[in-house]
Amino acid sequence: MKRFLLQAERNCISGALVLLPLLVFFILLGKVWKFFQDYGEKFAHFLRLDLVLGKYATDIAGGLILLILIYLSGYLMRLAVLKRFTNWIDEKLMIFLPGYEKNKKEAEEKLLKRNHEPKPVTDLPILFKNGDFWQPAHLIEENENGSAVIFVPTAPTHNQGQILIVQSDDFRKLTDTTIGALDESIKSFGKGILSFK
Structure with missing residues (x-):
């Protein structure tokens, strides 16, 4: 019985360590998406897209705003000041969000594979x-x-x-x-x- 309780305790702790970064990620993702939905609703109403697309206009306009912002951010990353600022934010996120660094590296590796950019052989x-x-x-x-x-x-x-x-x-x-x-x-x-x- 004692062995079962120890195993259950280990499983609960391991499960919490796995779920915590995912939970934080989805909460942040939800807040970011809500932010872009709010602006998407105003943008869709301004262009009268809500009359054509109905309730989906908010999501489509919010998604377009997000994609345009990501695309423009790629150009801005060439500026050294902004790159230093994003590196500073990354360092703070690594301190306060458990699992952030690991998830970021995995995402970067997947993006490299998707872009067919081979990693340089250094070892x-x-x-x-x-x-x-x-x-x-x-x-x-x-x-x-x-x-x-x-x-x-x-x-x-x-x-x-x-x-x-x-x-x-x-x-x-x-x-x-x-x-x-x-x-x-x-x-x-x-x-x-x-x-x-």
């Missing part, structure tokens, strides 16, 4: 010798003195972990493996690593 997959066992890692850079900088991810996230400075003898390069395959394996807690070469 190579390796197996790092750590005592009696091997760990999957990324080789970031290596110099002629035999020193190397590696990144050891913490499963199941491939973009969080430790940066280590090691000797070239402490790792083995996986020349026939892509960094994407290694990251997918790390996300699935190491499934498939034994076949990597």
Whole structure:
């Protein structure tokens, strides 16, 4: 019974940690959409779209205003002052909204994939010798003195972990493996690593 209660407590805490960022996100999304609906209603009434489209005019006009604002913001992001301001807002959101940074990175990765912009290859997959066992890692850079900088991810996230400075003898390069395959394996807690070469 005690074991069941401990498991239930862990599940409730884990569930709260998953739901809290989603709840905050949807509340913010609802408030933003309400803001644009209010202006969309005025805009639709001004252009007499409400007579043609009826109750849907508010949503359509609000959505158009939002899309135009997003499009224009893309041009404004080229200004250094505005970019610094948005970076400052991002830093504050990372402090006050749990899970914001992770969700932002996932969204950026999805946008990169959608735009077919390949991520620049700056690292190579390796197996790092750590005592009696091997760990999957990324080789970031290596110099002629035999020193190397590696990144050891913490499963199941491939973009969080430790940066280590090691000797070239402490790792083995996986020349026939892509960094994407290694990251997918790390996300699935190491499934498939034994076949990597």
